[in-house]
Amino acid sequence: MSESDAxxxxxxxxxxxxxxVHGRPMITMACHCTGCxxxxxxxxxxxxxxxxxVFELLSGEPVIGGLRADLKHFFCPSCMSWVFTRWxxxxxxxxxxxxxxxxxxxxxxxxxxxxxxxxxxxxxxARHSFEKFPEREDFPRLLAEFAESDF
Numbered sequence: 797m798s799e800s801d802a803x804x805x806x807x808x809x810x811x812x813x814x815x816x817v818h819g820r821p822m823i824t825m826a827c828h829c830t831g832c833x834x835x836x837x838x839x840x841x842x843x844x845x846x847x848x849x850v851f852e853l854l855s856g857e858p859v860i861g862g863l864r865a866d867l868k869h870f871f872c873p874s875c876m877s878w879v880f881t882r883w884x885x886x887x888x889x890x891x892x893x894x895x896x897x898x899x900x901x902x903x904x905x906x907x908x909x910x911x912x913x914x915x916x917x918x919x920x921x922a923r924h925s926f927e928k929f930p931e932r933e934d935f936p937r938l939l940a941e942f943a944e945s946d947f
Contacts, residue, residue: 803818804897804898804899808856808872810872813874817892822889822943823845823938824843824904824905825843825845825891826840826842826908826909828913828914831864835878839914839915840908844897845889846892848882851880856874857873858872859871877896904947905920906947908924910926
């Protein structure tokens with residue numbers, strides 16, 4: 797079975813919210829912004845971007861949290877794990893928190909964003925770093941490069 801045929805399942809900490817995604821992500825990311833630091837209680841958040849059409853909620857009913865109107869952060873209502881995000885205006889995509897996947901050991905962020913707010917000691921193996929978010933016109937190149945990579 798090729799990676800494009802692979803099915804990956806995941807869920808929240810307590811298991812009440814379960815999902816699956818089909819295939820390889822479009823890109824993998826680490827975000828160092830202070831919002832992500834506070835929402836994860838860590839140095840950065842990790843995510844994998846998938847088309848909405850390959851994301852399937854298997855069980856549970858997520859609730860929306862976070863403070864930005866254009867970002868819909870979905871959490872488990874029981875354990876409050878941050879599981880995925882939908883970004884209004886960026887297309888029909890789901891940004892899955894990568895550590896919510898059952899098998900996340902091989903995960904590596906391809907890009908990192910908001911390095912201007914990065915904790916001095918926080919390092920990732922990301923191939924590309926951005927002071928803020930990449931410009932919208934950079935994404936086609938980054939997605940194509942990720943698709944050709946072994947990340």
